[in-house]
Amino acid sequence: MAQMCCSALPPGLNPLRTRAEATSPSARRSSGLRVTAAAVEPGATVLVAGATGGVGQLLTAKLLDRGYKVKALSRNADKLQQLFGAADGLSPALADLRDASSLPAALEGVDAVVCCTGTTAFPSKRWDGGNNPEQTDYVSVRNLVHACPPSLKRFVLTTSAGVERSGKFPFAILNLFGVLKYKRMGEQELEASGLPYLILRPNRLTDGPYTSYDVNTLLRNTSGSRQDVTLSLHDDLMGEASRIAVAEAIVQSLALDFVEGRRYSIGSKEGDGPGRDPAKWSALFSSVKEPAAV
């Protein structure tokens, strides 16, 4: 059940006012309205931007498996068909995030948005046609954030470890063409939007990207002996993160209200980890605390 908590409302605002009554993200921002704690339960419709990517494929398969409906956003209808066919609960949403006019149709009827789009950090074939980090990690994210209805219950954005350390080794090398700078700018658009958000910052991704597997095959993948998960509220992790763990963390986070408005760094390590157990994930997310002020 979605819950609302009014403790974060500024004085003078009607505590019974909901997000849906606010007119736009910018209006909510300027009013200071912040109604926290809405969980996104199975049965809800989630738009997955980057559904054909490594994390996105796993996430789409996991969401469908847990009873969510998925609008799979991609620029490529054939890829969507090849990956997911006519999976129950899935509908395609053809759009290019760089083109704001393609987004309203994709966002129709959506309760939550997860954005796990990306491109390469260094010049590659994937940059052809204007798909560089500035367009992909900043302009596209900004377009998606601005196209979201104010009634949206959650926007989960996947960025990267190092977004706040882009001038420090080794991240300065990764950031030579600005990928971390633009990812941080994308985060800032979301933070300033007034939308209820969660940001996940994975370490270097392992496992996948699994392109061309079907939904059932995707669900059978494991990260071997490194299934445990490290979370931090600071951009202070190093190492790797399994795409399987990142996708699972996103699914599990949707049903948790207290994660809203937080930025979690995520890494993988040796051990069994929380698996698919909601209680273990809830304990893991809530165990990560800001250090007490001195």
Ligand SMILES: NC(=O)c1ccc[n+]([C@@H]2O[C@H](COP(=O)([O-])OP(=O)(O)OC[C@H]3O[C@@H](n4cnc5c(N)ncnc54)[C@H](OP(=O)(O)O)[C@@H]3O)[C@@H](O)[C@H]2O)c1
């Ligand atoms: N690789 C790493 O080690 C690493 C580390 C930390 C964080 N990350 C970040 O984690 C996230 C997931 O990474 P991944 O490797 O799983 O992703 P990925 O396989 O590179 O997939 C990226 C997805 O984004 C889509 N996309 C790109 N531009 C788009 C646009 N303009 N409109 C619509 N879709 C667009 C791609 O679709 P198309 O097929 O149409 O291009 C693809 O489905 C990304 O944000 C990535 O930058 C990666």
